[in-house]
Amino acid sequence: MKLFLVLALVAAVAVAVPVDPKDAVILRYDSDNIGVDRYNYNVETSDGKSASESGQIENIGTENEALVVRGQFSYTAPDGTQYTVLYTADKDGFKPQGAHIPA
Numbered sequence: 001m002k003l004f005l006v007l008a009l010v011a012a013v014a015v016a017v018p019v020d021p022k023d024a025v026i027l028r029y030d031s032d033n034i035g036v037d038r039y040n041y042n043v044e045t046s047d048g049k050s051a052s053e054s055g056q057i058e059n060i061g062t063e064n065e066a067l068v069v070r071g072q073f074s075y076t077a078p079d080g081t082q083y084t085v086l087y088t089a090d091k092d093g094f095k096p097q098g099a100h101i102p103a
Helices: 002-016
Strands: 026-033 038-045 050-058 066-076 082-090 093-097
Touching: none
Parallel strands: none
Antiparallel strands: 026 038, 038 050, 050 066, 066 082, 082 093
């Protein structure tokens, strides 16, 4: 039991130690290119950053053909605040949303 507590304490301290961004490693990366008209990816790094995105061409072969992208990214600021941005990008431009972004 004592060994378990010691190992849990060591693990908690290791997780709490800040990671220098230049030392960050990729913990998870998934990517699917589904044909030539769509894609998606997910990535997570050891410094607490994550991102995911999917894109698809809509109205293929028409005058209104456009790439439509939806995604999100999150990170922890130096002051410890967690920021998350959700976004879309299409023929009308880039449209981010987040609690810290003015409406």
